[in-house]
Amino acid sequence: MRIHGHTLCLFNSIILLVLSSPLFLSADSNIPPPPPPFSCDQSNPSTNLLPFCNIKLPISRRVNDLVSRLTLDEKVEQLVNTAAAIPRLNISAYEWWSEALHGVSRHGRGISFNGTVVTSATMFPQIILTAASFDSNLWYRIAQAIGDEARAVYNAGQAKGMTFWAPNINILRDPRWGRGQETAGEDPLMAGKYAVAYVRGIQGDSLEGGLLKDGHLKASACCKHYTAHDLDNWNGVTRYVFDARVRKQDLVDTFQPPFEACVKQGQASAIMCAYNRVNGVPSCADYNLLTKIARQQWGFQGYIASDCDAVAIIYEQQGYAKEPEDAIADVLKAGMDVNCGSYLKKHTKSAVAKNKVSEKLDIDRALHNLFSIRMRLGLFSGDPTKLEYGNINPTKVICAQKNLDLALEAARAGIVLLKNDNGLLPFSKTKTKSLALIGPNANTSNIFLGNYEGPPCKNITILQALEKYNAGSIKYHQGCDFVNCTSATIDEAVDIAKQADYVVLVMGLDQTIEREKHDRVELGLPGNQEDLITSVADAAKRPVVLVLLCGGPVDVSFAKENSKIGTIVWAGYPGEAGGIAVAETLFGDHNPGGRLPVTWYPKDFNKIAMTDMRMRSDPSTGYPGRTYRFYDGPTVFEFGYGLSYTKYSYDFVSVSHSTIFLNAFKNAVKDLGSVRYVSVSELGAKYCDGMKFSANVRVENVGEMDGKHPVLLFYRNENVRNTGKPKKQLVGFESVSLSAGKSEEIEFVVKPCEHLSYANEDGLMVIEEGTFYLVMGDNEYPINLVF
Ligand SMILES: *[C@@H]1O[C@H](CO)[C@@H](O)[C@H](O)[C@H]1NC(C)=O
Ligand SMILES: *[C@@H]1O[C@H](CO)[C@@H](O)[C@H](O)[C@H]1NC(C)=O
Ligand SMILES: *[C@@H]1O[C@H](CO)[C@@H](O)[C@H](O)[C@H]1NC(C)=O
Ligand SMILES: *[C@@H]1O[C@H](CO)[C@@H](O)[C@H](O)[C@H]1NC(C)=O
Ligand SMILES: *[C@@H]1O[C@H](CO)[C@@H](O)[C@H](O)[C@H]1NC(C)=O
Numbered sequence: 001m002r003i004h005g006h007t008l009c010l011f012n013s014i015i016l017l018v019l020s021s022p023l024f025l026s027a028d029s030n031i032p033p034p035p036p037p038f039s040c041d042q043s044n045p046s047t048n049l050l051p052f053c054n055i056k057l058p059i060s061r062r063v064n065d066l067v068s069r070l071t072l073d074e075k076v077e078q079l080v081n082t083a084a085a086i087p088r089l090n091i092s093a094y095e096w097w098s099e100a101l102h103g104v105s106r107h108g109r110g111i112s113f114n115g116t117v118v119t120s121a122t123m124f125p126q127i128i129l130t131a132a133s134f135d136s137n138l139w140y141r142i143a144q145a146i147g148d149e150a151r152a153v154y155n156a157g158q159a160k161g162m163t164f165w166a167p168n169i170n171i172l173r174d175p176r177w178g179r180g181q182e183t184a185g186e187d188p189l190m191a192g193k194y195a196v197a198y199v200r201g202i203q204g205d206s207l208e209g210g211l212l213k214d215g216h217l218k219a220s221a222c223c224k225h226y227t228a229h230d231l232d233n234w235n236g237v238t239r240y241v242f243d244a245r246v247r248k249q250d251l252v253d254t255f256q257p258p259f260e261a262c263v264k265q266g267q268a269s270a271i272m273c274a275y276n277r278v279n280g281v282p283s284c285a286d287y288n289l290l291t292k293i294a295r296q297q298w299g300f301q302g303y304i305a306s307d308c309d310a311v312a313i314i315y316e317q318q319g320y321a322k323e324p325e326d327a328i329a330d331v332l333k334a335g336m337d338v339n340c341g342s343y344l345k346k347h348t349k350s351a352v353a354k355n356k357v358s359e360k361l362d363i364d365r366a367l368h369n370l371f372s373i374r375m376r377l378g379l380f381s382g383d384p385t386k387l388e389y390g391n392i393n394p395t396k397v398i399c400a401q402k403n404l405d406l407a408l409e410a411a412r413a414g415i416v417l418l419k420n421d422n423g424l425l426p427f428s429k430t431k432t433k434s435l436a437l438i439g440p441n442a443n444t445s446n447i448f449l450g451n452y453e454g455p456p457c458k459n460i461t462i463l464q465a466l467e468k469y470n471a472g473s474i475k476y477h478q479g480c481d482f483v484n485c486t487s488a489t490i491d492e493a494v495d496i497a498k499q500a501d502y503v504v505l506v507m508g509l510d511q512t513i514e515r516e517k518h519d520r521v522e523l524g525l526p527g528n529q530e531d532l533i534t535s536v537a538d539a540a541k542r543p544v545v546l547v548l549l550c551g552g553p554v555d556v557s558f559a560k561e562n563s564k565i566g567t568i569v570w571a572g573y574p575g576e577a578g579g580i581a582v583a584e585t586l587f588g589d590h591n592p593g594g595r596l597p598v599t600w601y602p603k604d605f606n607k608i609a610m611t612d613m614r615m616r617s618d619p620s621t622g623y624p625g626r627t628y629r630f631y632d633g634p635t636v637f638e639f640g641y642g643l644s645y646t647k648y649s650y651d652f653v654s655v656s657h658s659t660i661f662l663n664a665f666k667n668a669v670k671d672l673g674s675v676r677y678v679s680v681s682e683l684g685a686k687y688c689d690g691m692k693f694s695a696n697v698r699v700e701n702v703g704e705m706d707g708k709h710p711v712l713l714f715y716r717n718e719n720v721r722n723t724g725k726p727k728k729q730l731v732g733f734e735s736v737s738l739s740a741g742k743s744e745e746i747e748f749v750v751k752p753c754e755h756l757s758y759a760n761e762d763g764l765m766v767i768e769e770g771t772f773y774l775v776m777g778d779n780e781y782p783i784n785l786v787f
Helices: 002-019 059-068 072-077 127-131 136-155 188-203 248-255 257-264 287-297 312-316 324-334 343-353 359-376 401-414 462-469 490-499 529-539 557-561 578-586 603-607 680-691
Strands: 223-226 270-273 303-306 416-420 434-438 473-477 502-508 544-549 565-570 648-655 659-661 669-672 675-679 693-701 707-717 728-738 743-750 765-768 770-776 779-786
Touching: 059 359, 072 343, 072 359, 127 136, 127 188, 127 401, 136 188, 136 401, 188 248, 188 257, 188 728, 223 257, 223 287, 248 257, 257 270, 270 287, 287 324, 303 359, 312 324, 324 343, 324 359, 343 359, 401 578, 416 557, 434 462, 434 490, 462 473, 462 578, 473 490, 490 529, 502 529, 529 544, 529 557, 544 578, 557 565, 565 578, 648 707, 648 770, 648 779, 675 680, 680 765, 693 707, 693 728, 728 743
Parallel strands: 223 270, 270 303, 434 473, 434 502, 502 544, 544 565, 659 779
Antiparallel strands: 416 565, 648 693, 669 675, 675 765, 693 743, 707 728, 707 770, 770 779
8 A cells, every 4th residue: 555655656756847947856855745625626637627627717606516416415514624635526535733832733634744855834923821821913924924935835735725723813811721821912902913914924925915816815714713612621611501692882992803814814714603692693604704794894804613512512512503404504503604613414305305505505605605705715626736835845944944934933932020129130251150040841842832823843841042142051950740839849959049149930820720611710920939949049149030831821920020030021932942032032132022921910810700701890890801901900910011131212293183073973973971983983983084093102212222113103082981992002012122222112003983983881882072192102193082
């Protein structure tokens, strides 16, 4: 069998090489890669004249032709992630499920790293750290590199599909969420911008959008998990049975905006519906969410996939459907197109027989969406290695130095300096004679990858990266057996700390503590970590440095308040180059500039039920609300917090309008007791566009060191009554690199309908009259909205 297989591969590859110029051959392998799977072989006389193979026709006509040729049995086999081949039509098998959250991943079913050409891929930082850079351009370049590597894996014959189920754009609503690490944090505007940058990058669009010719895709991105999905397993409640009770107000101005941006601006080619129910209805069975909102209101053009086994659970765990065929009918009629799992393969035919599903209306619609994507990916146009993306060469592109440099740039850009008393950092390269490095995360590189990882091109731990500095002798001690730190060897760690000039503790969490299917049960550091850190700090000659590796926020108030802990650095899960970025940060070869994309709550927040979806606070019951926009309790560190080795000053240079008129149409004005408001939809797009104004700000590096700095512009509401107005909200962000002493002017375009509005209790976006303040650091600028 094996020999036969090899012979076949060799034969096919020779044909390829003769027909086209050699694109790539692995230098270190004698066995050329097998060709990637594709349909419509132009040399196959039995199909090359069929309309669905005619690339001159529009895709919708080709798909209609294709679908019209399929039998019901053939159709049903296409409705699951592992779609069967249809040999009589020269249609190849296809695997819909691949992952690429922060690099081409080994998770999913479509990508294999055990072939002859590709054995690894560049692992960029986990998203929560990448988000901390507040740099859309960087996000875009990372996604572009991932898209190139993805195509390269395909060209190497090691991918059975080019549809990737990333990005995860859910709002990090609760700090305990095991998958918070996968997201861009808690702000809807930011999650939306992240989504757009990622989708455009991986799909082959430009950063500004609008580049894709005829909808062609380099790789397909998928916005997940639609919607209000941010609980995995808390206190016995699993994502499979959780019914998220979401108020219209929160749905409209918190949970939905990233998806709307992903679809409308990003032109994402896929959406994944979530496991959970939203107000009683399973997301994948919700016609309103999938068809009315996504397709009709937002103009979504792509396919909708279920999360894995999300259809089966509608019957089996949620009991929402009375029999399996009802679950099939519910999802197909709602607008879902492909089932990750096998449920549709098992039960769709009987659903048709029982007249619960229409072959023409429901199944053909789904197939139309699915085959359109495969055609847009160029997989029905003959050998794809001879097409647009065919020359992306795996041996040149995957793990290219350029991509490794980008992974390092991203790790640097995200690292957040949370405390740095008396300029403890950076360490001097010449005066640091001895260093004690302590902690379970200091001598491992796996931790850097977070989840949805693939095999990295390189491994380098913080210990190894520091050794390259050769700045003095390094003594390492693990401190705890594992990250859970149920057993700690505090005395040994203290001994080492006592003898060193400086001490660095590398602590935090890992995937055993926070992961998919596992939310955290507490907000502090696990086990004896606090004890270890405090004992070491007490014994050390000087204040110590605490480096935290974790995705979700931890309550480190004990360290913030302890003067013997001089510095706290948050490095997320920084990707394969993270060890280098941390070492550079310690020794001042990198000046940290990241800012927190999520609120760090005190441990006490743990008394709030994770199942309580309310964003807004409720002072009458002591419910504090969630995220910087609504939370009214104390914080450990605020959203947007982050220090630097230098200092920046801000100025509002000019604001083009400080009074904005809302009285477009008298009858649109609603009276809400003492305050009048107008709905954004009644103002209309044209009037809204006329209201936009620019705020020019100057940022200056007034310190001693060059740095990269994200400038965050917020607006603050004056009177936050019980209407549910956010206290504060991000209006825009822009990252600038500034040498010491230099300044730069940035223009923010403020669109009142988008940036100064919020959802009222009916789920209507409204703008109120009154005074708003633009806020940048300690500077404020008043804006009057008047009728
Ligand atoms: C398509 O046809 C070609 C030529 O006949 C054949 O080599 C190839 O295996 C077929 N592919 C599929 C997916 O059926
Ligand atoms: C490579 O991995 C895939 C699954 O990812 C498996 O089906 C295949 O047998 C493996 N091939 C080899 C040569 O180990
Ligand atoms: C760091 O970890 C590696 C791999 O587990 C191990 O071989 C090495 O001895 C460790 N280094 C120290 C100083 O303990
Ligand atoms: C990185 O480390 C993992 C195990 O921790 C190992 O499986 C992998 O082969 C290593 N990769 C490289 C490129 O050394
Ligand atoms: C701590 O972590 C280790 C390694 O993951 C695990 O084997 C052990 O069971 C954990 N201990 C507890 C008490 O959870």
